[in-house]
Amino acid sequence: MSARTLVVQLCQNESLNFVLSNRIPRRVATRLVGWFSAIEQPLIRNLSIAIWRFFSDLDLSDAKKTHFTSLRDCFIRELKEGARPIDHDPNTLVAPCDGIVGACGRIVGGELLQMKGSAYPLEELLGDRTLAEFYRDGCYVTLRLTAGMYHRFHAPYDCRIEQVTHIWGDTWNLNPAALARIEKVFCRNERVVIRTRLAAGDQLVTLVPVAAILVAGIRLRFADLVLDARKSTDLPNDARFRKGEEMGWFEHGSTIIMLAPRGGMLCETVQTGTTLRMGEALMRLPWIS
Numbered sequence: 001m002s003a004r005t006l007v008v009q010l011c012q013n014e015s016l017n018f019v020l021s022n023r024i025p026r027r028v029a030t031r032l033v034g035w036f037s038a039i040e041q042p043l044i045r046n047l048s049i050a051i052w053r054f055f056s057d058l059d060l061s062d063a064k065k066t067h068f069t070s071l072r073d074c075f076i077r078e079l080k081e082g083a084r085p086i087d088h089d090p091n092t093l094v095a096p097c098d099g100i101v102g103a104c105g106r107i108v109g110g111e112l113l114q115m116k117g118s119a120y121p122l123e124e125l126l127g128d129r130t131l132a133e134f135y136r137d138g139c140y141v142t143l144r145l146t147a148g149m150y151h152r153f154h155a156p157y158d159c160r161i162e163q164v165t166h167i168w169g170d171t172w173n174l175n176p177a178a179l180a181r182i183e184k185v186f187c188r189n190e191r192v193v194i195r196t197r198l199a200a201g202d203q204l205v206t207l208v209p210v211a212a213i214l215v216a217g218i219r220l221r222f223a224d225l226v227l228d229a230r231k232s233t234d235l236p237n238d239a240r241f242r243k244g245e246e247m248g249w250f251e252h253g254s255t256i257i258m259l260a261p262r263g264g265m266l267c268e269t270v271q272t273g274t275t276l277r278m279g280e281a282l283m284r285l286p287w288i289s
Contacts, residue, residue, distance in 0.1 A: 033214040037072040056148035086244035086279040093283040095276040097153040099143030124187040152249040155241035158199035165193040208257040217251030
């Protein structure tokens with residue numbers, strides 16, 4: 001085993017990663033890395049991206065541009081035209097982002113699985129009892145983005161944004177080691193609840209991007225929100241999107257939880273541990289046909 005392989009394996013060890021990333025002042029570290037990642041000095045930029053590539057599965061072959069002004073610029077990169085084909089089946093919701101399926105299935109008794117054997121209440125995630133009750137017996141999928149993945153997220157269907165709610169919170173790491181150790185971690189972290197009304201069938205589908213440690217930024221193309229304010233913010237909205245159109249981006253690897261009401265069904269290919277790309281079939285919508 002080469003020295004490089006050994007170092008990479010040690011750094012990717014989930015338990016070690018959990019200790020290093022969560023036993024530090026998370027907000028301070030997050031602000032510091034956010035500042036550092038935006039530095040446009042060429043030497044710092046080149047060294048930062050090189051280190052990132054060394055320790056992750058970063059692939060820039062599908063990036064829209066090949067020159068980046070900073071580490072942050074590389075991290076939130078756009079894709080080449082056609083790099084993510086969109087499934088245009090009218091009865092299908094597509095994956096809003098690249099990600100690994102962490103948990104998925106039916107919403108039972110108002111609870112979702114964080115991981116096998118550990119559940120959390122939907123009402124705490126959404127901060128809204130009425131909205132949580134609407135999704136009772138519906139279905140959900142949790143998509144975890146790793147550091148090397150494409151970090152923009154897109155509309156799962158032709159839709160209209162009905163409301164955006166920013167919920168202030170912590171910045172715990174969201175890797176499997178953290179999910180196994182931190183109870184209800186999605187309900188603790190900073191997140192944005194995006195309520196979308198589908199153009200077909202008039203059904204309400206909700207996306208919940210959840211921030212994580214380090215840069216932790218969630219940016220929305222359609223809303224001028226101060227997402228680092230230390231309070232929750234509600235913003236009615238009327239932005240409209242076509243299926244696959246970009247809605248926003250993460251400034252660090254994180255998670256999106258997608259909720260569909262009763263009648264929605266996960267596609268057969270969607271199982272825990274599956275890696276999906278934005279635009280691939282995710283859920284079926286029988287109430288549209």
